[in-house]
Amino acid sequence: MSLYFSLPAKLINGGIAGLVGVTCVFPIDLAKTRLQNQQGCGVYRGMFDCLVKTVRAEGFFGMYRGAAVNLTLVTPEKAIKLAANDFFRNLLAREGKELTLFREMLAGCGAGTCQVVVTSPMEMLKIQLQDAGRLATQKVVTGEGAATIPHKPSALLIARDLLRNQGISGVYKGLGATLLRDVPFSIIYFPLFANINKLGQKSPNEKAPFYHSFLAGCIAGSVAAVAVTPLDVLKTRIQTLKKGLGEDTYHGIVDCARKIWKNEGPSAFMKGACCRALVIAPLFGIAQVVYFIGIGEYILEYFN
Template structure:
């Protein structure tokens, strides 16, 4: 699946192959195939439902003072449809749909794995719940970073094109790209110019976002889910899992939004001549504070909450309903 995006060169996919191999060895006896299916189905459904909002989030976060094209999420989506058509709202969706399966599967399965091995007599302290979330967030970035690196370029291409049309003076000198590149073209260009490091630009910022997100999300979800099933034996009802996933996801999303703004800025390759460029996390923070003020770190926060809430609500429902287990039950079982 990874090769669809990474092209013919197999070396960029080596870390993912090694990770999945280790995961397979460790977790096969604990139902990894079902977890992969659950995470994949949840990711595909969620991305399809909320991707236009995610596109608006990326474009709003990348706007800087003096080059604002959109005033709000709805304004962004309306202008996108007018200038790029309905499917313009799904720029970059193919990358997400390709890589969201391993990303969500790794995230959910890793959290399950760490919770299992950190628990004592089936119980976890809050600290160990946070530790399990930390492990899950760390594992997922091996897929998340290149996925979002490519997705952001495709999502923001429409904003750059609109700038060139409405404000040609804001286009950086020497920038002659007139047609939006495909994910394959971007991948080949990054690998040719910068090697595997090109796909992992913003890795540090991604870790700074996803690790705290998981530390907040997974313990909060587990406790909300347990609270909602008081007096009920077995798994929580699907609506409890959905509401818990939505509440925990939106809370964690807003909490880490400042880092998401930084990550989006660092991973954006194309900018107008009046827009700042950044050499790293600290440089990005200082320039945003100096030129745009603290409020800039909240750009796209409500969009991100609207994306993450249903995304993780759906994920947890699929996960807890055991869709993967149900599908695998039709396969013939091996004789011992």
């Protein structure tokens, strides 16, 4: 099947994979954001402490703050990422030869660059919604606010205010940091997944078993996620608009890195690494299983 005809199926696969994966791991992603935004002595001692305090203060669905914008935009984001990687791999392939590691990395670089068009605004809005509860809890702990969450921000209101006050650049705040995180992630993830997944193939023309693709996605995802965690911390801090009491503000990637190193030490760059691995591993494991099973192909065949 040519790339032209398979592209719609790949987009469907990526979309379904994104929806299923995000629904499963979103609470851990929320904990990651809140832990990464803590400066100095924060209100959360770790992932489980963060989730327990979130449920107590905001209820069960408090763990899903920002999920709506993520579920809305994760479909095009995952679809673009997975389909773009296939596109670039096809473009860089030589007749009858396997891709070299360098060409696999180039394909991953292209995929990561393409997806940022959707990822950057999605992350920008999601982070504001996820971090609102942390700021409210911080006020309670410091005696600056009531023991309830007074206001639940809306993604539409945040987006409208940013567009009104700053234009399109407001929604794309942190674009450079997002590129700095997602391009290296894709450069690491896609070649690593392809080579691990290849170990489960009995022949070049056969697919690996679904469980092998799942494990390959989990392993490659967790390795890539941990590797780029320092860049994810920078991106999260830069994209967070509202800061807590006494927390630093940042004027770009270099300023952010310098202040974190000076005020919190090098260990701060790995905040949320465990959460990030726990989010990305099943997310990409699920994505690769859906993608390799070919649900999109079955759907298109059924309607044709």
